[in-house]
Amino acid sequence: MKTVVQVDFPFAGPFGEEMAEAMAGLAHSITEEPGFIWKIWTENPVDGEAGGVYLFEDETSARRYLEKHTARLESFGVTGIRGRIFAINQALTAIDHGPV
């Protein structure tokens, strides 16, 4: 069953184009993760936060990725990482045009 991964953490930057340049290789590698469907890269320079919302094919792939990504972020020196795994309420999401 398709599964959402929601991650955010305190982040001092870079944001925007500079972040895109720094992270383009990582973004490409994510497309090759097992079960990966899509990721929206989130950023909030004002509040000093960044993260991502992902869709995976199933919960097993989602959990495996979250574990891997959390370890990677920690290796970058990121702390305060908040990761969540969610099922999707399909009927309500269909009413609200959710792209799942």
Next chain:
Amino acid sequence: MKTVVQVDFPFAGPFGEEMAEAMAGLAHSITEEPGFIWKIWTENPVDGEAGGVYLFEDETSARRYLEKHTARLESFGVTGIRGRIFAINQALTAIDHGPV
């Protein structure tokens, strides 16, 4: 600029089909919110959490909705609501097929 709203909170249910029946009217009403594009309804019965990930046309609409929705959840007796507003890193999201 398109803006993500990310909300989650402790939730004891109902989940799944029962939640869909209880919340269908709310889901329909959300489609009429100014600037609303889509919502993915998230739920995690094991960890006792629920929430949503939304896309809005702009930050003003996103902030207005988050304020309204937080007040509504509080009126339902929900506490511990965590709401975040994020810009989207368009270049990285495009690489990862994000539906924005």
